[in-house]
Amino acid sequence: MGKEYSLQELEKRILRCNRCGTCQDVCPTYRITGNENDVARSRVRLARLVLEGKYQWGEEEQLTANLNACLLCKACVAVCPANVPTDEIVMEARKYTQQRKGLPPFNRIAYRGVFSHNKRLALLTRVIRMYQKSGMNRVVQRSGFLKLLKDWGKAEDLLPPMPAQSLGQMLPDLLRPPASTTLRVVFFAGCAINFFYSRIGAASIRVLQANACQVAVPEVGCCGGPHQSGGDFSEAMRLAKGNIDRVLAQRPDVIVSDCATCSSVLKEYAALLGNDAEYGPRSAEFSAKVRDINELIVEKGWLRDLAPLAGRVSYHDPCHLARGQGITAAPRTILRSIPGLEMVEMREADMCCGGAGSYGALHPDMSRRILDRKMGNFKGTGATILATSCPSCAMQLEYGIRRHGLTASVMHPMELLALSCEKGRAPGAAAQTSGER
Amino acid sequence: MLSPHVQRELTRIFGEDDVLTSPISCEAYAYDSSPFFAQPEAVVLADSTEEIGQLMELATRHGIVVIARGAGTNLSGGCVPTHGGIVVAMSRMDRILEIDPVNETAWVEPGVTNMALQEAVAAHGYMFAPDPASLKVATIGGNVAECAGGMRGVKFGVTRDHLLALEVVMSDGEVVMLGEGGKYLPGIDVTGLFCGSEGTFGIITKIKVKLTPLAEAVRTMMAVFDSLDKAGDTVSAIIAKGIIPTTLEIMDQVLVRAVDDFLQLGLPREAEAILLIEVDGFAVEVDRQCETIVAICTRLGATRVSRANSEEERKNLWLARRSGNGALGRIKAAYMVQDVTVPRYKLPGMLRLVADIASKYGIVIAQMAHAGDGNLHPHLLYDPYDPDEKQRVEEAAKEIFHAALEEGGTLTGEHGIGIEKLDYMPWAFSQDDLEFMLLVKRALDPQMLLNRGKVLSFAMEES
Numbered sequence: 088m089g090k091e092y093s094l095q096e097l098e099k100r101i102l103r104c105n106r107c108g109t110c111q112d113v114c115p116t117y118r119i120t121g122n123e124n125d126v127a128r129s130r131v132r133l134a135r136l137v138l139e140g141k142y143q144w145g146e147e148e149q150l151t152a153n154l155n156a157c158l159l160c161k162a163c164v165a166v167c168p169a170n171v172p173t174d175e176i177v178m179e180a181r182k183y184t185q186q187r188k189g190l191p192p193f194n195r196i197a198y199r200g201v202f203s204h205n206k207r208l209a210l211l212t213r214v215i216r217m218y219q220k221s222g223m224n225r226v227v228q229r230s231g232f233l234k235l236l237k238d239w240g241k242a243e244d245l246l247p248p249m250p251a252q253s254l255g256q257m258l259p260d261l262l263r264p265p266a267s268t269t270l271r272v273v274f275f276a277g278c279a280i281n282f283f284y285s286r287i288g289a290a291s292i293r294v295l296q297a298n299a300c301q302v303a304v305p306e307v308g309c310c311g312g313p314h315q316s317g318g319d320f321s322e323a324m325r326l327a328k329g330n331i332d333r334v335l336a337q338r339p340d341v342i343v344s345d346c347a348t349c350s351s352v353l354k355e356y357a358a359l360l361g362n363d364a365e366y367g368p369r370s371a372e373f374s375a376k377v378r379d380i381n382e383l384i385v386e387k388g389w390l391r392d393l394a395p396l397a398g399r400v401s402y403h404d405p406c407h408l409a410r411g412q413g414i415t416a417a418p419r420t421i422l423r424s425i426p427g428l429e430m431v432e433m434r435e436a437d438m439c440c441g442g443a444g445s446y447g448a449l450h451p452d453m454s455r456r457i458l459d460r461k462m463g464n465f466k467g468t469g470a471t472i473l474a475t476s477c478p479s480c481a482m483q484l485e486y487g488i489r490r491h492g493l494t495a496s497v498m499h500p501m502e503l504l505a506l507s508c509e510k511g512r513a514p515g516a517a518a519q520t521s522g523e524r
Numbered sequence: 525m526l527s528p529h530v531q532r533e534l535t536r537i538f539g540e541d542d543v544l545t546s547p548i549s550c551e552a553y554a555y556d557s558s559p560f561f562a563q564p565e566a567v568v569l570a571d572s573t574e575e576i577g578q579l580m581e582l583a584t585r586h587g588i589v590v591i592a593r594g595a596g597t598n599l600s601g602g603c604v605p606t607h608g609g610i611v612v613a614m615s616r617m618d619r620i621l622e623i624d625p626v627n628e629t630a631w632v633e634p635g636v637t638n639m640a641l642q643e644a645v646a647a648h649g650y651m652f653a654p655d656p657a658s659l660k661v662a663t664i665g666g667n668v669a670e671c672a673g674g675m676r677g678v679k680f681g682v683t684r685d686h687l688l689a690l691e692v693v694m695s696d697g698e699v700v701m702l703g704e705g706g707k708y709l710p711g712i713d714v715t716g717l718f719c720g721s722e723g724t725f726g727i728i729t730k731i732k733v734k735l736t737p738l739a740e741a742v743r744t745m746m747a748v749f750d751s752l753d754k755a756g757d758t759v760s761a762i763i764a765k766g767i768i769p770t771t772l773e774i775m776d777q778v779l780v781r782a783v784d785d786f787l788q789l790g791l792p793r794e795a796e797a798i799l800l801i802e803v804d805g806f807a808v809e810v811d812r813q814c815e816t817i818v819a820i821c822t823r824l825g826a827t828r829v830s831r832a833n834s835e836e837e838r839k840n841l842w843l844a845r846r847s848g849n850g851a852l853g854r855i856k857a858a859y860m861v862q863d864v865t866v867p868r869y870k871l872p873g874m875l876r877l878v879a880d881i882a883s884k885y886g887i888v889i890a891q892m893a894h895a896g897d898g899n900l901h902p903h904l905l906y907d908p909y910d911p912d913e914k915q916r917v918e919e920a921a922k923e924i925f926h927a928a929l930e931e932g933g934t935l936t937g938e939h940g941i942g943i944e945k946l947d948y949m950p951w952a953f954s955q956d957d958l959e960f961m962l963l964v965k966r967a968l969d970p971q972m973l974l975n976r977g978k979v980l981s982f983a984m985e986e987s
């Protein structure tokens with residue numbers, strides 16, 4: 088993610104595909120369907136046919152659909168001998184389609200309308216929570232009330248239980264001045280962390296503070312990842328600029344996120360705004376400071392007086408961490424450092440879970456079939472904890488756990504580390520710092 | 525366009541979701557790894573022999589061309605529907621039906637990838653000897669239909685040497701079992717006839733292969749040379765010594781650099797050529813062979829010979845070799861890869877000749893070769909939007925074919941004729957030979973429905 092191409096650059100990248108077929112081995116959509124319409128080679132081919140003038144962006148419904156069915160998981164990119172950036176090509180294709188056809192309704196409402204404005208997302212979260220809590224689910228489903236939320240309606244069973252408090256609301260209880268500060272850290276609270284998974288954000292902040300970081304959590308906008316995936320680069324740039332201003336104002340040593348999508352997008356602000364006269368240099372300064380939280384913790388080292396936790400854990404690699412940032416060892420190192428916790432690898436741990444942001448809502452069938460494969464691999468480990476480092480994966484995996492009637496819990500490595508770390512210190516400390524309900 | 529009746533019949537046989545007819549969905553089946561394109565009229569995703577049987581009955585009744593497709597990685601246009609028709613995708617028939625370690629055999633469906641079979645039988649201490657560089661995705665059906673070879677070919681031969689029996693759907697929909705253990709035990713080797721038939725004789729629906737025990741020890745080496753000639757001579761010298769390595773591969777500088785750009789393994793970018801050599805057998809035996817090989821390489825001017833010290837280093841070297849074709853996309857958007865063979869001892873001369881042809885036509889030719897087999901893979905790179913360069917590549921290709929045949933070689937070692945080499949068939953074979961092949965084709969597929977226009981040109985078929 089990150090870069091917008093000129094048409095010429097795009098063409099150059101598309102032409103690099105010499106149709107060797109290697110991507111069939113890893114592309115999750117192809118592995119599920121066995122239909123070559125669902126593999127990188129054919130997505131790149133379609134883009135090429137448009138550039139050659141045989142088709143037009145957005146004119147052929149099925150062409151648009153084939154490009155939209157890409158998870159942007161980068162599995163093909165990692166194995167492609169010709170270095171074809173299929174994910175970026177697909178995002179460009181979506182951009183051109185959108186320029187001709189306007190934003191598809193889901194993007195317009197969910198991304199431009201909701202993710203772009205924190206207040207609206209907060210409101211939406213509250214509405215969803217009320218709906219979930221009040222036991223109105225069934226009534227509402229029948230009455231079609233949720234359809235008001237347009238395509239989110241389809242996503243209804245995907246949504247995790249909404250937390251009582253957003254991360255923002257928890258902050259006053261959470262943030263504390265550290266005893267000895269080594270690092271000024273801005274915690275970038277992404278949308279999903281702030282509103283859906285505040286428990287993960289809280290755990291991350293606790294871990295950072297326990298490890299001598301001074302944490303600031305400025306109010307930020309969406310990282311812009313969902314907009315880029317949908318091809319809405321202009322909105323992504325607007326959001327990026329706002330975030331750069333707000334975060335750099337804190338003069339951080341490090342900018343950290345516990346959302347794999349956010350951190351991968353933030354790391355590429357430099358590429359996104361590289362040609363911007365005003366923001367070029369600042370975006371470079373910004374991106375150079377960004378770390379995934381696992382990456383940061385391993386880089387700086389962490390307190391090892393950890394209390395044992397019981398259980399067996401298996402780790403799912405988020406696409407945006409494993410391939411987006413090349414980070415696979417750090418979260419595992421952290422999990423292995425927790426005494427008592429048994430770490431078991433699942434098969435195809437780095438295969439996309441099918442969540443891919445809003446993918447689950449837009450392509451429910453494909454998404455579920457990919458998820459079922461993931462769940463099958465997880466069941467094979469006999470683990471009771473499914474760890475992952477991205478709230479978007481967590482949402483999908485929790486849905487998978489419900490769907491398969493499992494009792495396992497989905498946790499971020501930081502949640503486990505926080506638990507173990509707090510148990511390892513004074514008893515009662517955990518209760519004191521916990522802002523969750 | 526298929527008639528509505530035929531479309532309805534296809535839907536009845538395969539189910540609505542598994543019949544693709546829209547132009548966009550057919551685009552995904554209009555090509556393979558060769559530089560050719562042509563749209564099919566429909567694509568069906570097959571799940572069983574029965575479905576394919578019914579498909580062929582339908583096709584025979586209506587005179588419709590049918591093209592079998594595995595992973596679509598062949599390099600000669602074998603899957604490209606130049607005469608329209610229906611593509612039958614075998615990707616979903618991907619079950620390994622039986623592994624019999626006692627008899628060292630396995631039954632598989634045609635859509636099983638070579639890699640999936642390798643992994644499944646490795647658990648029993650075996651391998652499937654043919655290991656094309658495309659093994660992660662290429663299917664066993666495609667391997668049989670192309671008679672694929674691989675890097676182990678020097679020692680173990682090609683797919684033909686590891687094929688025992690086949691279940692095939694004939695052009696009229698009849699299902700036959702060929703070879704050992706089948707209902708029909710013909711006196712002549714009909715199974716062998718289907719190996720390398722490129723989907724023109726029947727649609728293969730089950731395959732019984734021979735398994736080969738994994739060796740106790742493997743040693744892998746890389747020898748670096750400052751000239752292509754020296755590397756070529758070294759190959760001849762090793763073979764002359766009576767050593768049969770499992771693998772003996774040559775890669776030239778263009779390839780080494782392209783691959784190193786991809787994998788960043790620290791390959792010797794300054795080298796004019798490298799040899800990848802692997803020997804297997806018992807531990808004592810391979811160590812002795814290794815020493816001999818190192819001595820030969822050094823004597824013939826290798827600037828460096830290094831051994832893979834771990835399984836990971838070894839895997840990296842082979843990944844490097846296997847990434848060759850693909851990585852060339854970094855240099856130019858398209859390539860024509862040739863597959864000519866020459867008698868082993870003529871390899872050094874042929875490598876040189878190809879290099880000369882490259883400079884003569886002012887094009888880039890990246891060379892790799894299954895050197896131990898005298899099987900060359902010159903990759904002629906070009907820009908598909910530059911008609912002049914494309915023209916020069918075609919001229920150069922012709923010259924290479926011609927030279928190989930002059931040297932007593934063949935048009936293709938393992939990639940097949942497809943449509944790419946059709947024009948050269950009359951150079952390689954006499955009119956009698958071609959007519960005999962046509963007789964066989966007519967006997968098996970009287971209406972010329974199966975992969976029409978491949979191997980034998982349709983003009984000839986009609987005559």
Ligand SMILES: Cc1cc2nc3c(=O)[nH]c(=O)nc-3n(C[C@H](O)[C@H](O)[C@H](O)COP(=O)(O)OP(=O)(O)OC[C@H]3O[C@@H](n4cnc5c(N)ncnc54)[C@H](O)[C@@H]3O)c2cc1C
Binds near residue numbers: 597
């Ligand atoms: C990067 C790369 C490296 C390669 N390296 C090698 C190599 O080292 N050695 C080598 O030999 N080849 C190599 N190839 C060529 C190719 O991979 C092989 O020819 C392979 O066997 C093709 O398998 P496939 O499943 O892709 O078949 P496809 O390309 O799908 O089909 C090939 C032919 O077989 C026919 N066919 C497929 N399935 C059936 C069936 N079930 N019944 C009847 N006919 C069928 C098709 O009609 C077609 O004519 C390479 C290709 C690439 C792209």
Ligand code: SF4
Binds near residue numbers: 109128166167853
């Ligand atoms: S692996 Fe890369 S070059 Fe090969 S077909 Fe896929 S996208 Fe194209």
Ligand code: SF4
Binds near residue numbers: 163
């Ligand atoms: S990004 Fe993922 S889903 Fe998209 S083509 Fe590549 S491997 Fe397939």
